[in-house]
Amino acid sequence: MKIRFWGTRGSFAMSGREFLRYGGNTTSVELVNAAGQRLLIDLGTGATELGKQLMAGEFGKGQGTLPILLSHTHLDHIQGLPFFTPFFIKGNQIRILGAAPSMTSLESTLQNQLAPHYSPLNGLENLAAGVSIDTITPGETITLPGFEVRTAAVPHGSMWTTAFRITADGKTVTYLSDVEYASVDEPLEVAVELARDADLLIHDAMHADHDYDLRRGWGHSPARAGVIVAERAGAKKLALFHHSPDATDEMIDEVVARTAARTSVPVFAAAEGEYLEI
Amino acid sequence: MQITFWGVRGSYPVPGAATVRYGGQTSCVEARSASGETVIVDAGTGLRALGNKLLRAATAPGHYHILLSHVHWDHIQGLPFFSPVYVAGTRISIYGLLTAADELHQVIGGITRHEFFPMALESVPAQFEFHEVNPGIEFEVGSFRVMPIALNHPFGSVGYRLDCDGTAWAYISDTAPFDQVLHKQHFLKGPEPLSQVDRSALSVMREALIQKLAGVDTVVYDTHFTPDEYERFPHYGHSTPDQALEVCVAAKVRRLVLYHHAPSHSDEQMDRIAAEYLAKGALVGIEVLTSFEGMTLPIGAATDAGAKPVDRPPGGAGAGGREEAGKGPS
Ligand SMILES: [Zn+2]
Ligand SMILES: [Zn+2]
Ligand SMILES: [Zn+2]
Numbered sequence A: 001m002k003i004r005f006w007g008t009r010g011s012f013a014m015s016g017r018e019f020l021r022y023g024g025n026t027t028s029v030e031l032v033n034a035a036g037q038r039l040l041i042d043l044g045t046g047a048t049e050l051g052k053q054l055m056a057g058e059f060g061k062g063q064g065t066l067p068i069l070l071s072h073t074h075l076d077h078i079q080g081l082p083f084f085t086p087f088f089i090k091g092n093q094i095r096i097l098g099a100a101p102s103m104t105s106l107e108s109t110l111q112n113q114l115a116p117h118y119s120p121l122n123g124l125e126n127l128a129a130g131v132s133i134d135t136i137t138p139g140e141t142i143t144l145p146g147f148e149v150r151t152a153a154v155p156h157g158s159m160w161t162t163a164f165r166i167t168a169d170g171k172t173v174t175y176l177s178d179v180e181y182a183s184v185d186e187p188l189e190v191a192v193e194l195a196r197d198a199d200l201l202i203h204d205a206m207h208a209d210h211d212y213d214l215r216r217g218w219g220h221s222p223a224r225a226g227v228i229v230a231e232r233a234g235a236k237k238l239a240l241f242h243h244s245p246d247a248t249d250e251m252i253d254e255v256v257a258r259t260a261a262r263t264s265v266p267v268f269a270a271a272e273g274e275y276l277e278i
Numbered sequence B: 001m002q003i004t005f006w007g008v009r010g011s012y013p014v015p016g017a018a019t020v021r022y023g024g025q026t027s028c029v030e031a032r033s034a035s036g037e038t039v040i041v042d043a044g045t046g047l048r049a050l051g052n053k054l055l056r057a058a059t060a061p062g063h064y065h066i067l068l069s070h071v072h073w074d075h076i077q078g079l080p081f082f083s084p085v086y087v088a089g090t091r092i093s094i095y096g097l098l099t100a101a102d103e104l105h106q107v108i109g110g111i112t113r114h115e116f117f118p119m120a121l122e123s124v125p126a127q128f129e130f131h132e133v134n135p136g137i138e139f140e141v142g143s144f145r146v147m148p149i150a151l152n153h154p155f156g157s158v159g160y161r162l163d164c165d166g167t168a169w170a171y172i173s174d175t176a177p178f179d180q181v182l183h184k185q186h187f188l189k190g191p192e193p194l195s196q197v198d199r200s201a202l203s204v205m206r207e208a209l210i211q212k213l214a215g216v217d218t219v220v221y222d223t224h225f226t227p228d229e230y231e232r233f234p235h236y237g238h239s240t241p242d243q244a245l246e247v248c249v250a251a252k253v254r255r256l257v258l259y260h261h262a263p264s265h266s267d268e269q270m271d272r273i274a275a276e277y278l279a280k281g282a283l284v285g286i287e288v289l290t291s292f293e294g295m296t297l298p299i300g301a302a303t304d305a306g307a308k309p310v311d312r313p314p315g316g317a318g319a320g321g322r323e324e325a326g327k328g329p330s
Helices: A046-054 A106-113 A189-194 A209-215 A223-233 A249-261 B047-057 B101-110 B196-213 B227-232 B241-251 B267-283
Strands: A002-007 A028-032 A038-041 A065-070 A093-098 A130-135 A141-144 A147-156 A159-168 A171-176 A200-204 A238-241 A267-269 B002-007 B028-032 B038-041 B063-067 B091-096 B127-132 B139-141 B144-151 B157-164 B167-172 B218-222 B255-259 B287-290 B296-298
Touching: A002 A046, A028 A046, A038 A159, A065 A159, A093 A106, A106 A130, A147 A189, A159 A189, A171 A189, A171 A223, A189 A223, A200 A223, A209 A249, A223 A238, A223 A249, A238 A249, A249 A267, B002 B047, B028 B047, B038 B047, B038 B157, B091 B101, B091 B139, B101 B127, B144 B167, B144 B196, B157 B196, B167 B196, B196 B241, B218 B241, B241 B255, B241 B267, B255 B267, B267 B287
Parallel strands: A038 A065, A065 A093, A093 A130, A171 A200, A200 A238, A238 A267, B038 B063, B063 B091, B091 B127, B167 B218, B218 B255, B255 B287
Antiparallel strands: A002 A028, A028 A038, A141 A147, A147 A159, A159 A171, B002 B028, B002 B296, B028 B038, B139 B144, B144 B157, B157 B167
């Protein structure tokens, strides 16, 4: 299985020279299995560039199929939806899977994003591609072409996000973004289980450890939270993810160095760029 | 009066190596009077860095005025990241086009529903006020006189003429030209045939725009598309520099600033567009500049020859130093 980070930034897309190495686009991660089947997690601004590149293949001919998992519908995770080009080609089949936000449905939330005052698209029905919205119940296991996905609800401030454990070709990637545990030292058992023996754990690392006290309760983790989950779960590698919009490349370098010094789990910061072999 | 560009991009923010010089943040311009009063036009992602600057400079909670052209995401997305929102005692007055100010309140509040953002505008420390604007009906914001002007964009949009300190500039974005397509309150799959009524609606809009721009020193204009991009997407609601230039010639303005750059336009492409239209403008006696993040222009005065989209200092537009971490759940 291969992985490519198209967007690694949390909350807000950052442009400028200080954000070039790790990238300024908001969250979007692509997984490709050995058979060439694809799965996308989250639709932040990073998805727009992937969308353009996909047009060179079957998506440009209206023959593409793509499942997209949404961790939740905060804007930094769906901001790229109206600009993901495969949606505009008739014949493409795109399936969006995510949990319903509290008190509303996933479909009406996405409809709201495209409501006429906010977007000239004026609703999902104007996307030319075939789009289906599937509500998942966190905890269930979903079988997608070429991928098996276990899901779990994890706390994110006053709400819940969906975390994913994705297995293909005998390899496993766990996506735990936008999560904050009641205690960093005692991460939720369900999160540890989802990351059990994973080949790669992608974990929310919005805050540097020394900044965390000021931002406790905002729904995001300090870098060391991912280390604790990875160590307990026996994950083989840890990617720090959902970087703060205030974190320049140099600041992220520092966080990686400090985090790596405290654990034997190999650690890196997720960066926009090339395909990585899992 | 002077204006500073905090976001010059249309549609969505585009980080990356290809946009470091012109900038990747979406629509936001700050107007500042000689006495230091500020009016903000549009609340795209450029608003975040502007908010951090204003908050650093503030000695007490401020009263901020934000004029909205319309409420497409690229024009309002910065609002939840405007750090003064999280300071108690702050007042934020928002002006926009909608049938009722009540509805504007709901639309703006809607971007911070729990599904989209962790904190609702209703519960932030700042106090919001909403004001409806009507094209052709002038109002005052401090010592600025503000004239809303109807534009041609899906579901409606307004431009603004701002007069202050004996000079004037105008913000004309987002708008399509006034010939091929009339934007109404429905989704356009492509250009629709124009009726006689549509044609006259377009020409009324164009005439009113030109009349309101008379005597304006600087016009900031939606020039999202190159001419061949426009040919492919005439129903998207945006203009080309040629169409902007044509309006500016008719209104006899001194200076046109290209704005709302397509997200796909790289710095190199923007350099080519800037050079091409600087030359085209010179032929008709109009100075054509291309906006970039951090550009400051004195209104009613000559352009500083050094104003080029060079590598900006760390900290984003005009900050001149590292940005402090914003307040709030960013
Ligand atoms: Zn997020
Ligand atoms: Zn726009
Ligand atoms: Zn628009």
